[in-house]
Amino acid sequence: MKFTKRTAYIILVIVATIAIDQISKVLVRANIQPRTDFQLGERISLIGDAFIMMNVENSGAFLGMGSDLNPTLRIVLLLILPIIVLGFVLRHILKDKTIDNWSLFAFASIIGGGIANVYDRIIYGSVTDFFYIDLGGVFRTGIFNMADLSVTTGMFILLFVSFGKKKKSEDLEKTA
Template sequence: MKLSKRSIFIIVVIVLTIAADQISKVLVRANVGLRNEISPGERIPLIGDAFVLMHVENTGAFLGMGSELNETLRVLLLLVLPILVLGFVLRYIIKDKSLDKWSLFAFSSIIGGGIANVYDRIVYGKVTDFLFIDLGGVFRTGIFNLADLSVTTGMIILVFVSFSKKKTQTA
């Protein structure tokens, strides 16, 4: 079976996204002190106090949401549901040949980031987060990882692509 350039593009984006995320998490787990409820943990300023590296293990989803759920609900909402959604999105981008390169890249980034975090939940029972941005109170994030960044970037790209398509349709 010969893969098309389009299929290779999808595979490469997904694999590179997963690889970058997993390598960064291995490095953080090995080299940055873990933050917990008793001790604030190690904070490594990368760009002053605006961009900080720290190590947090998250049993929930975005910003720890869902970490208080019972085990059955957590498995359903943080493992089963994401796997199903990622499968449907992958099926969609493989079947819909009309997607432009930016949309294809965005969806592939979302899939790669989603797979990387699901992998962590399956293997470790939690997700390693380590990046924090605080731009003087103007913009502040929770603690996140490269998979989260890939998913968010993919979503932002899809919004821009959607707006640009609507703009050209109305013109």
């Protein structure tokens, strides 16, 4: 594989995503009392009750799913499978030179976020989550972190790019 500006861009986005996530988690672990089964932990209001920070260790995946799995299945589903998938996605974006810049950024953000959370599971046995949004019950999130935000943002970008490509192809078909 030849090292190009494109490859450097992919690596830069992945490394920046991991760094931002890991730095934010170090700060949260050092400064916010964690929630345990027996106590609620510290809650820091950033914007009223709408945007709150707290420290929650998540031994599962999204919204704690998988935390009740037996240890072997948890290792397979939360460590081995994600590492394999992230490796294939990275290989794909490095090889496929036709991927547009927005999609490249999206895939690199997803890979960086995935690596950051897998790293936490390997090193700490859980993932540190700390952001919570509640817009008066109209919109409410689970507790998440910067890696989750990167993965979600990447998915939304891919979705919008996909719709944009579909719209362009429909427009071309109409004019042909």
